[in-house]
Amino acid sequence: MRPNTKTKYIGIDIGGSKILIQTFDAKLNKFNEKQIKTDVLHGKVGFLRQLYSLIDAFFDQSIKGIGVAVPGIVDWKKGVLVHAPHLPTGKDLKLKMLLKKRYKVDIYVDNDINGFLAEESQKTTLKKSKNILAVMVGTGLGGAAITDGKLVYGKDGFAGEFGHMVIRQSDKKLKTFEQNTSGYYLKKYPRLKKDLVENFGIGLSNLNLIFNPEVIVLGGSVYCHHLADKKRQLVTIIRQHSLAKQVPKLLDAGSRTSVAKGVVRLLIH
Secondary structure (H helix, E strand, O other), X not given: OOOOOOOEEXXXXXXXXXXXXXXXXXXOOEEEEEXXXXXXXXXHHHHHHHHHXXXXXXXXXXXXXXXXXXXXXXXXXXXXXXXXXXXXXXXXXXXXXXXXHHHOOEEEEEEHHHHHHHHHOOOOOOOOOOOEEEEEEOOOEEXXXXXXXXXXXXOOOXXXXXXXXXXXXXXXXXXXXOOOOOHHHHHHOOOOHHHHHHXXXXXXXXXXXXXXXXXXXXXXXXXXXXXXXXXXXXXXXHHHHOOOOOOOEEEEOOOOOOHHXXXXXXXHO
């Protein structure tokens, strides 16, 4: 039997609880996938062993590149995972170098929300929008921005870390956007659901003033369970703090958007 020489790519969405691997052709048609629970108990060595094993199961001579999306701060130019609080990878994991050395194909490493937004922006509802933000709030809070049709990376690739913005002072301590809205907040202040909406709205107001987006795509477990039905209140807060009453459209994240596909899209383009 002749070997399959059709060009394919591997996309990997790494999270603190699961790793999803998918394969695509050059037109981003999906072939197959597998999802496993992330090994966070055996440190960096155990994590890499698991990642290699998963890629090995899908890797053959038709694979021309591997895109990896990770939940953390990424130096995308060097392919270094600088810090991922929910992964046992430590600091400055040279993921691109390690994968390039092992598999000898093109490697691209990026933040998972960048991968998400790269793919989400291709949907019909957003296709004509050139200025889009994504804000995902769950265990933590991550974000990404497209300005004038291009993903914003900044000097070191750390742009979009919206969760680290300081939005108000509480408990006599400075609090970040993430600390005032995410699972961290709900665990510490379970009775302050009203403040959760206000905190989230203030954070979105700041982003609106900085980026002036057409659309903000919202998602994540905390958003879905506690904020998705509060859009009118969020719009009111944003309008109150906006210039010339400019308020972006708030859209729920697509449930079928593939982060793995998005990071392969970035790898190819």
